[in-house]
Amino acid sequence: MDLSEYTKKIEILPEKVRYRDDDTGEDKEGNEVCITWKHNYLPVSELKFYLRENHDEFEHKINSREQEILEIWMKELKYDSRYFVVEDKKIKEVGKIEDDNQIQNWLHPNSQTVVPITKAEEI
């Protein structure tokens, strides 16, 4: 199942927050932001994350939270996390063969599409 159709809204909160800039050692003020994930049509929770704007780890933390949210949604949709995982924003069955190429690569690991033909004279 595809979970990728969601809306991510970023809202700047009015109250300023403080932090220390490790590069300069100075105390500074910044904005706190609230990021909200809402799925466009699936009956799953609207979930949030709070973090300082321009945080060193902003992208990493948001991506981690997004993956966590997708896994929460998967459980809300009654998928068992022992047998299903979220990969590339899609719920996938663990170990399931979805592509015929996977079977062909297993049956013929050195097939002509993988290893080009070499003429005997050239060896």
Added chain:
Amino acid sequence: MTLPSSGSLSYNTIRAEFGSPSTNVYLSLYYRGGPYTYALPQNNNITTSSTGTISVSNFYGASNKGPFMQFSGGTYNSGGKAPIVYYGAGGPSLPSVADSSLTIGGTGYSVSKFYAIGGSMFISGTPSANVTSAPTWSQRNFYAYNSSGSLAFHFRTGWAAGRGQMLIGIGTTTNQTPRTNSPVAPAWMYESNGVYPSGSLGLYTDYFLSTAGNSSPPSPQPVPSFVTGSAATLAQYLVVKAN
């Protein structure tokens, strides 16, 4: 980034630094050793229990998880007549790195391998930006703390770290430094001492280049070493920071 060490500290300031999924700010979310706060020396003032007394004053100078990597290291013995014993995470038959983001000299890395064999250290990951100067890695200190916040090991790279060649594919190398052209280097590999026949891959170790020195005296230059601890100390829960 860390929190200020003096002045006013609001609940929102703490939440904004550590991150939170909750509209209401619960300080108990940030107890030391919990999901948002590592057991590091700068967080020693924060209580270690979610049920203990925790207050805003605990958080002066505290640091979020951002710049540090974490893993629960394991051990793997290759067996055979000449066994190789691996300690750490991301290596052969070792556990994977749990929190891969590590800031090294101002550059963020996603570290996938962090393990040791004897006195040799191997680190591999993907930088978020190009490493534009050699001193970023040269004589860099890696401190690792166990689950109780005690120092487990201290490893220092040698002079040549960041000056060697970088493996970007079998038989293909590129210079580690400086690299200002696009795209960002797809992978970074650090090897302190040669355990494998790396010469055939065109990868020079930190130890090899440090002892060889170059046109800048003195030669040999400082070599990589464990200042405290050893390879075996990587086989446990660790939080690593690079200074």
